[in-house]
Amino acid sequence: MTLPVSIPAALRRQYSSSRAGRDWLSGLPQVISEAMERWELSSDLPPGTEPWHGHGALVLPVSSPCGPAVLKAAYPHPEALTEPAALGLWSGHGAVRLHASHSDSGTLLLERLNQRRDLTGTDMDTAVDVWGQLVRKLSLPAGNSPDWAGVPSLAERVEQLSDELPADWEDLGRPFDRPLLEAALEVSQTRGAVGRRSSNDVLIHTDLHFENILYRDGGSGGEGGFVAIDPQAMVGEPEFAAAPMLWNRMEELDRDQPGAALRRRLARLCSAAGLDYEVARQWSVLREVANALEYTRAGQRDSAGRSVWVASTLAA
16 A cells, blocks of 8 residues: 655655656655555654655654654665665764665665754854764774775765866856866865875765754664764765865854855864864865856856855865
8 A cells, every 4th residue: 555645845846857856756655655564664744744854855754663763765866875884884873873774765764863953053163063073973994894885985986076077167168267176176186096095084974064963862772962864975084074064054154254264164173073174175175166066057056156155265
């Protein structure tokens, strides 16, 4: 029996523009029903309310043999495919606990966290401290066991960017000045080469921003406190993790000296997490140049302009 599932409007807008997205949306009720049966789940969603969702997944609160949990059904994009491997390696230490996964359907059964308590409304000093503690906890030294096989290499991704960024910049009509592109390419050549032979590579949560850090109430599968969700994991230098904390909550930067305030925030993040400021600055330039091109391709001019400003400010 296929359960009736109300698809949140934001997800419909996100995925209705492509055939693959529409196919995923239409198949969600069946995917949810099969997962409910597979893991002996029952819905905890109040009648008449929509499931929760993120940017690329539907999340349903459920009761399970493991206790209160959530069923996550993600759109099959590359970043989502790494989630089970990373969560398995962290095993609930600093990240949401994974109870079960089903690779064919892209469904995960996760511990239920307090979705109403993240770092978006937390004062910045506290948020930076929490973030730094999580980065330290999540930065597991890279290993060679089969458990690591599902986590991609940052160095390999950067090697791809070295080829993609110049071509994308040209194809999109040179949307920003060449020196900024060259600054990003210099990072890809220097840091990428370092990453390929680094003995200090760790497991990185590459999307660790304010909304991807939720509170774990005591007794829900581990010690209470803030933990990470949605890792989009890679293996490489830990400083790669800093950038998402820069392009979020930018409205809180000092309006008189926003550039200096942005650099101060990066310095505070690095101090809290034990990261190298210069390495984090370089990675952030590369990431935001790549983001600017993606936003330009998607027609998101405001987001592209934001990314160009962050990259330019850090590259100056």
